[in-house]
Amino acid sequence: MTLDRMLPGGFGRVAALAGEPSLVQRLYELGFLEGELIEVLAIAPLGDPLEIRCGGARLSLRKSEAAGVSLVDQL
Amino acid sequence: MTCTRTLTVALVGNPNAGKTTLFNALAGLRQRVGNYPGVTVEMAKGRCRAGDVEMHLVDLPGTYSLAARSPDESVAVNLLLGRVAGEEQPDVIVAVVDASNLDRHLYLVTQLCELGRPVVVALNMIDVADKQGVKIDISRLAELVELPIIPIQANRAKGLDNLTAAIQQAANDGDVPPTVPFPEMFDKEADRLAARLPDVPAFLIRRLILDVGGQAEAQAASTHGRELVDEVAAVRKRLAAADCPVPAVEARARYSWIRKATTVAVTRPAQPPASATDRIDRIVTHRVWGTLIFLVVMALVFQSIFTAAVPAMDVINAGKDWLADIVRNHMPAGPLSSLIADGIVEGVGSVVVFLPQILILFGFLAILEDCGYMARAAFLMDKLMSKAGLSGRSFIPLLSSVACAIPGVMATRVIEQPRDRLATILVAPLMSCSARLPVYALLTSAFLTVGHAWWVPGVTLFGLYMLGFVLAPLVAWSLKRTLLRGPTPSFVMEMPQYQWPSLRSVVYRMYDRAKAFLVRAGTFILASMVLVWALLYFPSYDLNGQSYDMRLTEMRHQFDDFHGDAKTQIERQIDEVNGEWRRQSYLGRVGRLIEPAVKPLGWDWKIGMAAVASFPAREVVVGVLGQIYNLGRKGDDELQEPLGQALREATWHDEHGGRPVFSVATALSLMVFFALCCQCASTLAVIRRETGSWKWPAFAFTYMTVLAYVGALVVYQIGSRIS
Numbered sequence: 001m002t003l004d005r006m007l008p009g010g011f012g013r014v015a016a017l018a019g020e021p022s023l024v025q026r027l028y029e030l031g032f033l034e035g036e037l038i039e040v041l042a043i044a045p046l047g048d049p050l051e052i053r054c055g056g057a058r059l060s061l062r063k064s065e066a067a068g069v070s071l072v073d074q075l
Numbered sequence: 076m077t078c079t080r081t082l083t084v085a086l087v088g089n090p091n092a093g094k095t096t097l098f099n100a101l102a103g104l105r106q107r108v109g110n111y112p113g114v115t116v117e118m119a120k121g122r123c124r125a126g127d128v129e130m131h132l133v134d135l136p137g138t139y140s141l142a143a144r145s146p147d148e149s150v151a152v153n154l155l156l157g158r159v160a161g162e163e164q165p166d167v168i169v170a171v172v173d174a175s176n177l178d179r180h181l182y183l184v185t186q187l188c189e190l191g192r193p194v195v196v197a198l199n200m201i202d203v204a205d206k207q208g209v210k211i212d213i214s215r216l217a218e219l220v221e222l223p224i225i226p227i228q229a230n231r232a233k234g235l236d237n238l239t240a241a242i243q244q245a246a247n248d249g250d251v252p253p254t255v256p257f258p259e260m261f262d263k264e265a266d267r268l269a270a271r272l273p274d275v276p277a278f279l280i281r282r283l284i285l286d287v288g289g290q291a292e293a294q295a296a297s298t299h300g301r302e303l304v305d306e307v308a309a310v311r312k313r314l315a316a317a318d319c320p321v322p323a324v325e326a327r328a329r330y331s332w333i334r335k336a337t338t339v340a341v342t343r344p345a346q347p348p349a350s351a352t353d354r355i356d357r358i359v360t361h362r363v364w365g366t367l368i369f370l371v372v373m374a375l376v377f378q379s380i381f382t383a384a385v386p387a388m389d390v391i392n393a394g395k396d397w398l399a400d401i402v403r404n405h406m407p408a409g410p411l412s413s414l415i416a417d418g419i420v421e422g423v424g425s426v427v428v429f430l431p432q433i434l435i436l437f438g439f440l441a442i443l444e445d446c447g448y449m450a451r452a453a454f455l456m457d458k459l460m461s462k463a464g465l466s467g468r469s470f471i472p473l474l475s476s477v478a479c480a481i482p483g484v485m486a487t488r489v490i491e492q493p494r495d496r497l498a499t500i501l502v503a504p505l506m507s508c509s510a511r512l513p514v515y516a517l518l519t520s521a522f523l524t525v526g527h528a529w530w531v532p533g534v535t536l537f538g539l540y541m542l543g544f545v546l547a548p549l550v551a552w553s554l555k556r557t558l559l560r561g562p563t564p565s566f567v568m569e570m571p572q573y574q575w576p577s578l579r580s581v582v583y584r585m586y587d588r589a590k591a592f593l594v595r596a597g598t599f600i601l602a603s604m605v606l607v608w609a610l611l612y613f614p615s616y617d618l619n620g621q622s623y624d625m626r627l628t629e630m631r632h633q634f635d636d637f638h639g640d641a642k643t644q645i646e647r648q649i650d651e652v653n654g655e656w657r658r659q660s661y662l663g664r665v666g667r668l669i670e671p672a673v674k675p676l677g678w679d680w681k682i683g684m685a686a687v688a689s690f691p692a693r694e695v696v697v698g699v700l701g702q703i704y705n706l707g708r709k710g711d712d713e714l715q716e717p718l719g720q721a722l723r724e725a726t727w728h729d730e731h732g733g734r735p736v737f738s739v740a741t742a743l744s745l746m747v748f749f750a751l752c753c754q755c756a757s758t759l760a761v762i763r764r765e766t767g768s769w770k771w772p773a774f775a776f777t778y779m780t781v782l783a784y785v786g787a788l789v790v791y792q793i794g795s796r797i798s
Contacts, residue, residue: 017323021287021288021322022144022287022288022289023567024322025140025142025285025286025287025322026139026140026567027567028322028323028325028326029139029140029142029182029326030139030179030567030569031178031179031182031326031330033326033327033330034323041356041360042356042357042360042361044360044454044455044457044458045360045361045362045363045365045366045455046455046456046457046458046459047458048457048458048461049454049457049458049566051356051360051454051570055176055178055179056175056176056177056178056179056207057176057179057569057570058352058356058569058570058571059567059568059569059570060450060453060454060457060566060567060568060569060570061566061567062457062461062566065566065567
């Protein structure tokens with residue numbers, strides 16, 4: 001399951017990051033480490049981007065960027 | 076008291092850490108903005124005193140990491156490393172950290188510790204962390220990370236004395252902080268590379284390995300060639316094989332080190348309480364409510380720049396005219412009086428008149444930014460703007476430009492990506508601003524009201540506004556595919572916690588923007604106003620060697636002595652002399668020179684000249700047309716009706732013999748020209764200021780003029796054939 005396909009209220013743990021190197025690096029910097037809990041809080045009214053919670057922070061992420069984040073079900 | 080010593084202190088932190096608030100609290104009004112060649116970053120510099128120490132503060136742009144991906148980002152890194160010519164390396168680095176988001180903010184701190192300079196952590200927003208039930212044992216944390224940590228509340232100016240004391244202490248001790256251990260394999264590879272590149276600082280060697288496609292790599296490639304890039308790629312391959320893949324290795328090393336400290340020193344509630352931000356965001360980013368709130372907020376901001384500024388702008392305009400009249404009445408006629416009245420007073424007035432809009436817009440923007448709504452607005456609009464190759468952050472600057480491009484361009488600072496910011500700046504003047512309204516109003520009322528259906532003027536006005544709304548995204552889209560092409564920057568944005576904006580910070584930002592506009596842009600606008608004045612004033616003698624100014628003054632004196640018909644006659648003579656003067660002025664000659672070029676647009680030389688003369692500001696065209704059509708100096712409102720009539724009656728003087736100059740097609744062509752051109756010295760000056768180079772205002776002016784010319788040409792050629 002990749003993050004862009006999650007619905008609001010859904011969550012999972014980061015399994016792997018893929019995509020453009022600078023994006024992957026930015027996501028790592030923001031704390032998208034393997035095993036980190038990610039929660040989808042909302043989807044923008046126009047259908048993109050997503051508002052998610054990672055660690056203590058809320059982030060906005062486009063679906064195209066979220067597509068590189070694979071998640072595993074919680075626990 | 077004399078200073079015994081000065082310290083250079085750099086403030087660094089994530090966006091939303093409260094860094095700029097801290098900077099303003101420390102430096103107050105003792106600050107200025109520094110530009111760096113070739114980049115769009117601005118770093119605010121300020122001073123503050125603590126005892127007998129004078130601190131030189133540098134406020135660096137907010138960043139999540141020192142992994143520089145653009146020339147703009149590498150300026151900050153190079154400044155911290157003391158590699159920017161003319162800038163001193165900071166004696167102490169102050170890392171501003173959000174206590175409610177500690178782990179992530181400490182990530183940047185661990186990078187700062189590798190720069191070889193003492194680091195002091197300013198722990199901001201402890202009140203917010205406290206509300207979330209996060210308890211931080213500060214002394215324990217300081218012990219574990221081996222850094223001085225000072226709790227502050229930047230928005231309440233609390234803890235600043237402790238902070239400045241800690242900065243001095245750190246400078247005195249000069250202790251270089253400990254660094255996060257990386258896997259042994261990584262250190263070995265870094266050492267090997269360092270031996271090959273002895274002139275590159277250790278910090279940049281590590282960045283060279285870690286940042287795929289980053290600035291360190293680009294720099295190394297340009298100085299050491301392709302070979303080195305291949306070598307770095309080989310290093311990364313070896314690291315990946317040894318289970319330290321780039322870039323994961325960095326995040327893993329830093330976060331595991333950070334977490335070791337924070338698990339001990341920080342206690343978090345098992346189940347974080349639903350914060351105010353959670354509750355607010357459930358509504359604000361909601362499909363229906365969120366959209367509704369967004370529309371209301373935007374309407375409020377937009378409406379207020381449009382309407383609330385009007386009374387103040389009227390007062391400024393009236394004051395300008397009053398002052399100009401005093402000068403004309405109390406100084407002997409001649410170049411000096413005219414320069415002061417028509418050049419300087421009008422010039423300064425045309426700058427100051429934008430001030431109310433700037434203050435109102437930036438008051439609103441500062442509140443929206445500080446309370447955290449700006450990020451939500453960008454979130455809501457991102458999809459729409461991404462179609463034009465921009466991000467949600469471009470929405471507000473573009474919307475503001477509908478009132479006036481000047482605050483719009485200045486508002487692009489919220490856009491972090493330099494390329495996106497530049498694209499937004501370049502298309503912002505395409506949005507139909509309020510200065511176009513006098514032109515639209517004059518021409519629609521003169522040519523599209525009488526004898527046309529009632530809806531024609533309204534639809535025309537709507538069409539002219541739509542022209543900007545449609546073309547701005549299209550131009551942005553093509554810019555992002557041509558001139559400003561590059562890897563699509565990711566748009567990962569933090570949505571900050573909601574909080575009350577601090578009055579101090581809001582007022583400060585309004586002041587700062589107003590000052591920036593008046594001082595930097597104002598001088599250029601004034602200069603261009605004076606230039607146009609001179610081109611319209613000189614040569615100031617008629618064929619008989621008499622000064623026009625003298626002739627007019629004499630006539631005006633007579634005017635007061637006459638009554639009835641004689642008075643009207645004198646008035647007409649005054650207008651005629653005035654018109655003759657303008658026509659034979661240098662600008663008038665330019666108008667005649669360019670007539671062949673503007674004829675395909677349906678314009679005669681008078682319109683061409685008026686268009687050229689309106690370079691300082693579009694609305695000037697109304698006044699200049701008034702002067703050329705012998706209507707003398709009157710306010711725009713008084714001018715509108717007689718000028719409309721004069722325009723309707725104007726005829727060609729050449730082979731067209733007596734055919735009216737203006738048709739509906741000509742009026743439309745002129746309006747389309749003014750809808751698309753960049754005849755606004757203030758906008759150009761602000762673009763220069765915001766981009767730090769004359770290249771971009773020149774580009775904006777050129778492409779918009781071409782667009783305007785082509786647009787007007789198409790409209791006239793099609794329009795004149797239909798009618």
